[in-house]
Amino acid sequence: MTARRVARVLIDSPLPQLDRLFDYEIPDDLASAAVPGVRVRVPLRSAGRVVDGYLVEIGDPDASDRPLSELDAVVSPVPVLTAGLYALARRAADRAAGSASDILRLAIPRRMVRAEKAWLAAEAPARPEVTEESLAWAREVLSAYPGLAEAVDAGERLAVDAPPSPAQLPDGTPVGSWAVFLAAAAVQTLGSGRSAIVAMPDHRDRAQLEAALAAHVPADALVRDDAKRSGPERYAAFLRTLAAVPCTVIGNRSAVYAPVSELGLVALWDDGDPLLAEPLSPGVHARDAALLRQELDGGALIFAGHTRTTDVERLVAVGWVRDLPAARRRSPRVVLSATREGESRGARVPSSAFATAREALESGPVLVQVARPGYAPVLVCAQCRHPARCAHCGGPLHAARPGAVPACSWCGRAATRWACTECSGTLLRMASSGSERTADELGRAFPGTRVIVADGDHPVPQVEARPTLVVATRGAEPPAVGGYRAVILLDGDRMLMAEDLRIGESCLRWWSNAAALAAPGAPVHLVGVGGAVARALATWTHAGYARAELADRAPLRMPPTVRVAAVDGARAAVDAALMELRRSVPELDAEAVLGPLPRNDAMRALVRFDYGLGPRVAESLRASVVAAAVKARRPAKGRPAGPANTLRVRVDVPDLDL
Known part of the structure; x- marks a missing residue:
């Protein structure tokens, strides 16, 4: 035969x-x-x-x-599927108890015929050349971190605290110093004949890094992997990464999967940003994908940020990642601003911060960070202070502008005849101020001053170096030419009230990223916040705060000191999966499983396990998912088929949410 x-x-x-x-x-x-x-x-x-x-x-x-x-x-x-990309997808899926095809759906864009034909008809890209001037510039920038250039060439895993200050490119474009730093690392890598990948949370960060790279990396060697681009543009960029010559890839979380040749560097900016956590199954965080990529393909790995996440600090503590400090420690001038004697304890802007803003506006822009967008994002009953909720869906009510009819934040219905469910009152009161209301109030307090609102609905790319009040929500702060002359951080106490295990980390990241936009020596006022988070910001000791957080979480077995998997589905499927898990991994302790408890018309259980047990736990849970799916598609004789997915597993959930 x-x-x-x-x-x-x-x-x-x-x-x-x-x-x-x-x-x-x-x-x-x-x-x-x-x-x-x-x-x-x-x-x-x-x-x-x-x-x-x-x-x-x-x-x-x-x-x-x-x-x-x-x-x-x-x-x-x-x-389009290289051997390295398949190996990475398989490893990432196995670690997360998921499917390799789900990973590849994120890594490989949809086929676009015209873009593919154009790529096949074009000549192969030439090997990029980096000028000696650009290499000298990169070495000078990296020299602020002794040994960094050598560590990148040696392919080490590094945690780096980015310089917390604004920078200005030769053409006058304002960017963060972090963008210049990462651009220098990418230029050095490309100059050594290897590819570099830099992943970041969103398009604003990508625009800053692209501007910093533009003068040093040839245009045909700079590849953008951006979800906001059109399908043909994304597919053409992906095809460029398949070429046998190195390139520099910048993009969002999926950029870590780019199948470049001769990988020399993977860098992740601000890994604590939730935008780097993949919401689609199997939910592999860009940080974990980058760690797997570096382990498989070699090259250097850099975690850079203004703050240090507990996830990266845990890697530093176990020796898997090396902390590389700067030669000279730089930090913003942070002031813990509180109300003075005689002032109302509820004053939103204390007199000290108000005076600082007034003085700073004489020479340039001032940034005011607030928690939420809109005018009045939260309304309460004027009589009993009970939160105002929608009569149809129970969502919170908000006011879009002064005198407007309240509307539901969830379903959008107008609450024309609202009545309090607690006291039957019919009058509403604003319980918080959004970006637009804050802008109105500050505009009245500083007459004649230009006021700009920057949030998700009003994106602002940059701010000129003239007296301007910029009211921005967290994460939407635009860079200013020359840096802000003062930064005021409002609503910090409300931010810390969120029911989130990592809210302290998140607040420290939001405040630090805003503080890094201040001009050298400019004051940064944190209003109404004390405690460990405020001290970490004032002393700029983010790694120490992350270590303290890890120490507090370890006795309670909370992530990231342990890994946590969420098991959701029908009661019988969840029970069967937990029973099989106990049989397959007998090393799990008696308190490893929390639940199952009812959640959204299903049952949920959480499984806490040590990192060394990860492969076996993921394999067992994955086998249970397959068994449940097969059983659902093959019902007993005479019975109708049930739902296709009776069991769902998500590994590495960020907190213990039953």
Whole structure:
């Protein structure tokens, strides 16, 4: 019998039971086109239809008589799935008890035929050249961190506190010093003939880094991986990363999967930002994907930020990541601003911060950070102070502008005849001030001063170096030319009230990122906040705060001192998964499982486990997901099929939320 050529295919399907390689015979007419990495279409006998997939590898010739279906078609001649990308997707999925196809759906953009044809018709990109002037500039910037350049060349894993100050490019564009620092690391890496990947939370950060790189990296070697770009642009950028010459990739969380050649650096900016946490299954955080990428492909790994997350500090503590300090410690001038004697304890802006703003406005812009956008994001009953809720869905009511009819923040319905459910009162009172109301109040307090609102609905790219009050929500603060002459951080006490295990970390990150926009020596007022978080900001000892947080969480077995998996689904499926987990991993202690308890018409249990048990826990939970899915699709005789997914698993949830 003649041996058959066998293609091993990963099917692009959300069904967990299909997360493995399937063997297909390669017909003679597809022999030349069927190469590893191409998109293919294959028959799925169990479903009686043709599905998409990736040809992962060519198996050994098969001379047996086992029945094999044939490949139906090769969709594209471009091998978009490299061996390294598949290995990374497989490792990331196994660690998160998920499917490799879900990872690849995030890493590989949809095929765009015109962009692909243009790429195939174009000449192969030339090897990029970095000028000696750019290399000298990079070495000078990196010299602020002794040993950093050598550590990047040696492929080390590093935690770096970025310089907390504004910078200005030769063309006058204001950027953060962190962007200049990461640009220098990428330029040095590209100059050594290797690729660099820099992932960051959003497009505002990407724009700053792109501006810092523009003068030093050739345009054809700078690749943007941005979800806001059109489909053809994203696919064309992805095809560029497949070239056999190095490049520099900058983008959001999916950029860590870019299949570049000769990887020399993966850098992650501000890993505590929730935008770097992948919301789609299997929910692999960009930080974890970067760690896996560095372990598989080598090269250096840099975690940079104005603050230190407990996740990175844990890696430093166990010796997996090295803390590399700057030669000279720099920090903003933080003032813990409180109300003075004779002032109302409820005063939103104390006299000291007010006086600072008035003085600073004589020479330049002033930044005021607030917690929420809008005019009055929270309304309460004027009589009993009970939160005002929507009569239809129970959502909170807010006012879009002065005198406007209150509306629900959830369903959008207008509350024209609202009555309090506690006291039957009909009058409302504003319980908090949003960015627009704060702008109105400060505009009256500083007549004749220009006031700008910067939030999600009003993005502001940058601010000129003239007297301006900028009222911005956390994370939407625009850089100012020359830096802000003063920064006032309001609503800190309300931010800390959020029911979140990591709210202290989050607040410290929000405040620190805003403080880093201040001009050198400019005052930064933190209003109405004390305690460990305020001291960490005032002394700029973020790593110490992260260490203290880890020490507090360790006895309670809270993340990230341990890993936590959430198991959701029908009661029978959850119970079966927990029973199998106990059998497969007997080392789990008696208090490892919390629940199950009712949650959103289902049951939820949390599993806490040490990092060393991670592979076995993930394997057991993944097997339970597959078993539950197979059982749901194969009902007992005479019974209708149940829901396709009766069990869901999410590994590395950020907190203990039952």
